Amino acid sequence: xxxxxxxxxxxxxxxxxxxxxxxxxxxxxxxxxxxxxxxxxxxxxxxxxxxxxxxxxxxxxxxxxxxxxxxxxxxxxxxxxxxxxxxxxxxxxxxxxxxxxxxxxxxxxxxxxxxxxxxxxxxxxxxxxxxxxxxxxxxxxxxxxxxxxxxxxxxxxxxxxxxx
Numbered sequence: 693x694x695x696x697x698x699x700x701x702x703x704x705x706x707x708x709x710x711x712x713x714x715x716x717x718x719x720x721x722x723x724x725x726x727x728x729x730x731x732x733x734x735x736x737x738x739x740x741x742x743x744x745x746x747x748x749x750x751x752x753x754x755x756x757x758x759x760x761x762x763x764x765x766x767x768x769x770x771x772x773x774x775x776x777x778x779x780x781x782x783x784x785x786x787x788x789x790x791x792x793x794x795x796x797x798x799x800x801x802x803x804x805x806x807x808x809x810x811x812x813x814x815x816x817x818x819x820x821x822x823x824x825x826x827x828x829x830x831x832x833x834x835x836x837x838x839x840x841x842x843x844x845x846x847x848x849x850x851x852x853x854x855x856x
Contacts, residue, residue: 696790707780712844719769726838733835738766740828741776747783747821751790755800
């Protein structure tokens, strides 16, 4: 089985969980912050919604210079799910088309010409793309918890959704 088929199975599961989480974000709390150093709920939700764009860039380019990148942002709640669906769809198409050979090629991330990392594209996808989304989605669920918004069941029942 080609590696991208395994990645697609994982991607689809994680995107389903991410969608369930983003659907819970309350529009009226968009500017809320859990504390001063934190990003707002809107920033966190927008970051989660757009992170799949990094998957697309990782597959379609050999490298990224962050200083030159245009990083998408979700400015308002009304755009949250549409942005997630659009960028997630583009990432899925890119994953479906990537070859085992491309996954073994080195991919590089730099900032202002300074190397941040260089590793096989597969490793970038698993750690910096997939795990990155899961990490920030976890933070987002804590924002929801603090706002007393029911947290969806993701890998089993949540305290709010005892489905078993």
